[in-house]
Amino acid sequence: MSTRTSYLAGKVRVAAFGVFATLTLNFFLFRVLPGDAVSSMARVPDGSVELKEALMRQFGLDKSLWGQYLDYLAQLAQGNMGVSYASLRPVTGEVLAALGNTVPMTLLGIALAILVGTTTGVVAAWRHDTLVDSIISNVATVIYSAPTQWIAIMLILAMAQYLPVSGASDPFAFAADAWSVAIDRLKHMILPSLTLALATFGQYTLVTRSAVLATLGDDHVAAAKAIGFPVRRILTGYALPNALIPIVTLGALSAGTVVGGSVVVETVFSWPGIGRAMYDSIIQRDFPMLQGALLVVTVAVILINLAADIVNMKLDPRIVE
Amino acid sequence: MSPVEPTALGGLDASNAPAWNPGRALGPKLVVAIVVLASFALVALVGRFLNLDPGAIDVAHIFQPPSMEHWLGTDDAGRDIFMQLIIGAWPSLVVGLSAAAVAVLIGGTVGILAGYSRGWLDLVLLRVMDYFIVVPALPFAMVITAVWGPGLGHMILVIAILLWSTTARVVRAQVKSGRERLYVIRARMLGASHLHVLLRHILPQALPLIGTTGSLAVALAILTQAALEFFGLAGTAVLSWGSMIRFAFQRDAMLNGAWWMVAPPGICICIVITACYWLAQCLETALNPRLRTTDLRVRSFRVLAVSRGER
Numbered sequence: 001m002s003t004r005t006s007y008l009a010g011k012v013r014v015a016a017f018g019v020f021a022t023l024t025l026n027f028f029l030f031r032v033l034p035g036d037a038v039s040s041m042a043r044v045p046d047g048s049v050e051l052k053e054a055l056m057r058q059f060g061l062d063k064s065l066w067g068q069y070l071d072y073l074a075q076l077a078q079g080n081m082g083v084s085y086a087s088l089r090p091v092t093g094e095v096l097a098a099l100g101n102t103v104p105m106t107l108l109g110i111a112l113a114i115l116v117g118t119t120t121g122v123v124a125a126w127r128h129d130t131l132v133d134s135i136i137s138n139v140a141t142v143i144y145s146a147p148t149q150w151i152a153i154m155l156i157l158a159m160a161q162y163l164p165v166s167g168a169s170d171p172f173a174f175a176a177d178a179w180s181v182a183i184d185r186l187k188h189m190i191l192p193s194l195t196l197a198l199a200t201f202g203q204y205t206l207v208t209r210s211a212v213l214a215t216l217g218d219d220h221v222a223a224a225k226a227i228g229f230p231v232r233r234i235l236t237g238y239a240l241p242n243a244l245i246p247i248v249t250l251g252a253l254s255a256g257t258v259v260g261g262s263v264v265v266e267t268v269f270s271w272p273g274i275g276r277a278m279y280d281s282i283i284q285r286d287f288p289m290l291q292g293a294l295l296v297v298t299v300a301v302i303l304i305n306l307a308a309d310i311v312n313m314k315l316d317p318r319i320v321e
Numbered sequence: 322m323s324p325v326e327p328t329a330l331g332g333l334d335a336s337n338a339p340a341w342n343p344g345r346a347l348g349p350k351l352v353v354a355i356v357v358l359a360s361f362a363l364v365a366l367v368g369r370f371l372n373l374d375p376g377a378i379d380v381a382h383i384f385q386p387p388s389m390e391h392w393l394g395t396d397d398a399g400r401d402i403f404m405q406l407i408i409g410a411w412p413s414l415v416v417g418l419s420a421a422a423v424a425v426l427i428g429g430t431v432g433i434l435a436g437y438s439r440g441w442l443d444l445v446l447l448r449v450m451d452y453f454i455v456v457p458a459l460p461f462a463m464v465i466t467a468v469w470g471p472g473l474g475h476m477i478l479v480i481a482i483l484l485w486s487t488t489a490r491v492v493r494a495q496v497k498s499g500r501e502r503l504y505v506i507r508a509r510m511l512g513a514s515h516l517h518v519l520l521r522h523i524l525p526q527a528l529p530l531i532g533t534t535g536s537l538a539v540a541l542a543i544l545t546q547a548a549l550e551f552f553g554l555a556g557t558a559v560l561s562w563g564s565m566i567r568f569a570f571q572r573d574a575m576l577n578g579a580w581w582m583v584a585p586p587g588i589c590i591c592i593v594i595t596a597c598y599w600l601a602q603c604l605e606t607a608l609n610p611r612l613r614t615t616d617l618r619v620r621s622f623r624v625l626a627v628s629r630g631e632r
Contacts, residue, residue, distance in 0.1 A: 014451065021452055029468060145594035147544055149551045150566055150587030157580050253454065260459025264548055268570065278460060279552060282467045294464055301457050 007313065007320035015306040022298045027072050030287050031065060081295070082288035086281065091292035095274065099296060101168055102273030105189050106262050109196030116197065117204020118247070122235055124205065125212035136205065144202025148261045152195040152268040164188045166270045192269045199261050200254065207250045211243035218242065245312050245319070252308030255301045351607075354599040361593055365410035375404040384577045394581035397572040405560060406585050412561035413590070416477055417543035423481035424542070425535045428488025433527065435489070436496025437519060447493070453486035459548055466549055471556030476549060480542045488534040492527050499526040529608040533601050540597035547590055562586035 056062045060071060075082070081091035117140075124136040143151075156165045164170065170184050215221060216239055224238045263275030270276065274293050281289040313319055367373075379399030387394045393402035435446035462479050469475045499505060505522050513521070549555055550563030551570070569575075569582035 014448070017448060018452055018455060022456075029464060141598050142591060142595050145540070145544075145598065146591045147547045147551075147563075147566065147587060149548065149570070150583065150590070153566065153570055153575060153583045154580075154587070156575050157578065157583065160575065256455060256457035257459075259457040260548070263460055263463070264551065267552065275460075278463060282463060282552070282554070290464060290467070294460055297457055297460050302455055305455050 003320045004313070004317075008310070011306055011309045015302050018302040019299055022295060022302070023073065023076065024069075026291055026295050026298070027069055030291055031068070081292040084281075084286055084289045086284045086286040086289065091288050094289065095277065095292045095296050098272065098274040098277040098293070101271065102262060102266070102275065105192050105266075105271060105273065106196065106258065108189060109193035109262070109265075110200070110258060112193060112197035113201040114204055114251070117201040118208045118240075120201075121205045121208025122212055122240060124209040125216060125239075126231070126235055128209075128213055128216075133209075137209065140202040140205035143198060144200075144206075146199070148195065148199040148264040149268055151198050152191075152265055155191055155195055155198075156268070159191060163191050165191060168272050188271075192265045192271050195265050195268075196258070196261050199265075200258055203254055203257075204247070204251070208243065208247055211246040212239050215239045215242040241315075244315055248308050248311055248315065252305045255304040259297050259301055350599050351603040354596040354603065357592060357596040358600070361410060361414065361589075361596075364407055365414045368407040368409070369411040373404050373408050375400040375402075375408065384574075384579045384582075386579075387581050393585050394579065396568065396579075396582050397574070397577075402565075402581060402585060405565060406562070406589065409561045409565055409586065410589070412473065412559050413543065413546070413563065414593070416473055416480075416546045416561075417539050417593075420477045420480035420484065420542040420546070421535060421538035423477060424484035424538050425488050425531055427481060428485035428534070428538075429492055429527070429531050431485065432489040432492025433496050433519065433523065436493040437500055437515075437523060439497075443493075446489075450486045450489050450493070453483065454490065456483070458483040459545060462545055462549055463552060463554060466554040471554055473555070473559060476546060476555055479549075480545050483545070484538050484541055488531065488538060491530050491534050495527050495530050496523050499523050529604070533604045533608070536597045536601040536604065540594040540601075543590060543594055543597075562590050 053062070060068065063071065079092055081095065083089065084091050084094055087094065120136050120140065124133045127133045159165070164187055168185060168188050169181070170188075212235070218239075221234060221238050224234045229237075259275075262273065263278055265271065266273045266275035267279045274297060278290060278293045278297075281287070281293065376399070379395070382391075382395055382399040383397050385391055385395040385399070391401050391403065393406065396402055396405070431446055431450070435443045435450070462483055465479045465482070466475060469479070500523065505518060508518050508522055546555070546561075547563035547566065550561060551567045553567060555561075555564065563586070565586040566583060569579070574580075574582040
């Protein structure tokens with residue numbers, strides 16, 4: 001087996017372990033809950049013990065813990081994450097629909113954050129130990145220190161007259177052609193994505209700055225300098241590529257933070273995504289939904305990290321040794 | 322101070338200009354961070370032990386903008402925001418500090434155990450650490466607090482459980498390399514017990530690192546706490562900066578344009594966390610002098626004009 005394959009196999013094994021740990025944790029976390037949904041559902045007028053037992057059987061809560069766990073794994077393997085207590089619809093469909101709303105908004109935010117973060121980071125490294133560097137680094141740190149929900153509310157206070165601040169589309173829109181629907185959606189996306197970008201770009205700035213700074217001292221950069229290439233070419237063509245590995249790795253590690261940020265953003269802006277679904281299901285004690293959302297979110301983050309490992313291997317084949 | 326020439330390679334050989342010296346710039350930052358943290362601690366103590374009162378519910382004066390009477394205005398019930406801010410300092414800082422302390426304690430112990438033990442225990446602990454580093458902290462914290470129910474104690478534990486792994490990872494690496502040092506091996510050869518080696522030789526090596534990751538942990542803990550409080554997972558009994566932001570959001574501060582309900586607690590959190598980051602940064606630079614030397618920095622050679630003489 002080549003070193004590449006064994007490196008990949010190792011990474012896949014770690015990811016698989018992570019997914020399995022998540023499944024298990026996700027199951028047992030919810031079994032120690034006080035206040036089950038059935039007792040509140042059975043608390044209707046004239047609710048009898050029989051009704052409660054029937055509900056328990058319906059949701060499979062009468063089996064032993066171990067039996068429930070095996071049931072859970074078997075059902076999950078078939079893509080069944082149970083039925084939402086609140087909407088009585090399959091969780092899988094609900095979660096995937098929510099995920100479909102989350103992904104474009106988050107991607108836009110992340111793209112903005114990475115664009116701003118790497119640019120400012122490269123500039124700060126280039127101008128290192130100058131006033132420019134000091135301003136960039138400190139502003140990035142201060143903005144990164146602000147709570148996401150606070151940035152969101154401040155943006156609403158400032159921008160509510162100009163941009164929609166709630167939901168993913170205008171419920172009273174008349175035009176139904178694809179173009180105006182897309183424009184409407186994009187308008188609704190601006191503030192949530194901007195919040196997410198503001199809340200996360202600081203870490204990309206700081207990581208890029210130190211990674212690029214470390215490569216600026218390399219021989220090949222000195223050689224490029226000696227040849228007389230323009231600054232832009234040296235930075236983007238020679239210094240940045242070698243600095244990409246820490247940036248990609250930390251970018252993937254920050255996926256967890258970004259997911260957390262999007263939960264907050266979606267709650268503030270009523271964006272019908274997976275974070276909003278988590279918040280709603282906590283309020284409604286809708287555990288299958290919460291469980292499904294947490295599972296999908298965690299597995300997504302684990303997969304992003306696996307992808308980052310593979311990208312890093314492409315960027316620097318030496319990494320496998 | 323000669324400015325960096327824009328026509329040349331700019332910052333690529335910025336050392337020609339004795340510009341912003343990190344050594345000099347470091348001093349004020351550290352002082353600012355410590356002064357800021359100390360004064361916030363003082364305010365928190367005042368808020369805790371002076372029996373302050375944001376005033377009774379006063380429906381005639383709701384959503385009042387800042388004035389001489391109410392420095393930061395009033396909230397939806399006509400209570401003084403400034404007083405709430407001072408009272409809210411204590412829970413905000415205490416939860417952050419205790420959660421970080423618990424996280425560092427767990428992380429330090431696990432890190433030392435893993436780094437010192439090697440073998441299967443190390444491997445198992447490493448897997449667990451990796452898992453907790455990757456896991457999305459806030460959703461997990463939301464779920465666990467939802468499961469356990471609200472309360473300051475629960476929140477401290479939940480945040481600690483999600484934050485210990487970074488410290489553990491860093492400490493493990495340090496201990497692993499420290500363990501192979503010659504003097505540590507010699508101490509073992511001379512018959513020192515594992516406990517003695519750990520306490521006397523390994524721990525002092527790891528302590529500075531624990532300080533750095535500790536102040537980062539405080540920052541993260543305060544942010545996580547504010548987020549959990551924003552979701553209403555901390556209970557409604559405690560008034561803190563995080564719950565002030567929640568109240569402002571829930572009680573239509575935005576519709577009334579009452580920015581003074583939102584801005585102050587957020588700015589306070591922002592200042593405290595920036596101070597924590599700066600503290601960590603200064604500690605790291607102070608403890609790791611190599612960060613300042615050329616092997617990580619731009620290599621450059623200064624040609625001194627004779628007339629400029631000695632610098």
